[in-house]
Every structure is written in C-alpha cells, then in structure tokens.
Amino acid sequence: GAGVSQSPRYKVAKRGQDVALRCDPISGHVSLFWYQQALGQGPEFLTYFQNEAQLDKSGLPSDRFFAERPEGSVSTLKIQRTQQEDSAVYLCASSLPGLAGDTQYFGPGTRLTVL
C-alpha cells in the first residue's frame, strides 16, 4: 500500500512484559516520527528520525522506551517492562522534508493495553 503501516494493530501485554511495535513509513520518506496518544488526548511526540539518525528523543517518557531505524526505513519502538500507564495508541508518521514545510502522514496506530 501507499500509506504508513503499523503492526500489530492491537497488542495486549501483561505488566512487566517487553513489547515491540513496528512502523513501515511511506517509501522514500526521510523523516519518521513516533507519537503516543492517550484516551481523550491529542498525540504527543515521542521521538524523531531523519533517515537512520535519531535526531530528537526528548519525548520518550522513560529509559524503558527505545526506538530504532537501523536502515533508514522501517522503525521499531520497543517498550521494556511495560507498565499500566504505557497503555495508549502509538502512532507513527512519516514525511518528506520540503521547502514549504513537510506534512506528516500517519499510520493507523497500535493500541497497546497493559494489564
């Protein structure tokens, strides 16, 4: 498909488990973003890649959160020792930087529920 894809769409984890969430950006998009969306809130920034370089990880809530994009395309967000407060929808977005400002295109998200 032409859009951003994410997998799995839904993930249920027991507290303390590690999870890995995958994002396939739009082909050719240089920039990739991860956001966390809690219920009733807008998306909140987690981290940003330009190609394989992680340029901003200021939004990661703790050192249990780790993201990578080793070849500059697919990205994985890993959460170690999940806690109940990690329950949220995790959104991935990609963009192609341009002179007029780049629009971020979002995937469908992964809904994580930590029991």
Added chain:
Amino acid sequence: DQQVKQNSPSLSVQEGRISILNCDYTNSMFDYFLWYKKYPAEGPTFLISISSIKDKNEDGRFTVFLNKSAKHLSLHIVPSQPGDSAVYFCAASAYGGSQGNLIFGKGTKLSVKP
C-alpha cells in the same frame, strides 16, 4: 502547559451549514499549522495546512484562517456533510515543520446531523 488549545471538545452542526473549529496557541515560535481529521480506530488524516506567512488557505470545502496577532486559527467547513463527522485535531510546528515534532491540541469532535 498546553501550547495548542482546542477549547471546544465537541461541536454539532446541521448538514449543509458551516462548521467552524477553533484553535489557540501560545508559542510565538510556531510558524506552520495543520488540521488533521481522525475517525475511530484510524490514524489522523491530513486535511489542510497553513504557513505563518499567509492568513488564509483554501482547499475545496475546507478553509483555514490564521490570525497571528491573536495566536488563533480556525477551520471552516462549508457545506458540512455527515461524512465530516470525526475528531479534528489542530497541530503546530516551529521551523516550518521541517525539523521535528508537531504539537497537537486535544481535538474537537464534530457531529454533522442529516
């Protein structure tokens, strides 16, 4: 502290009428603004954007107005259609959106009644 505020959690409009969704921001460094539409169980879908060098941008039924002095933007949908029923998010960025994250409001749920 919320840098992007959508003070109306919900809005109900009759089909065919105008829908006006409002957004306020506090950070004067923001220079690029976007509106996204979100259906349940889907990711946000880009609708329309505006750079701070403009005060209006139009795309079909959607128009975004920017008032920099008031730090306020609005999205007008004319005419509103039942398929427009969704949550609308306002988002803002500094550096023309090219260097990092978007800051989102909490969203406004629009219901368009037939």
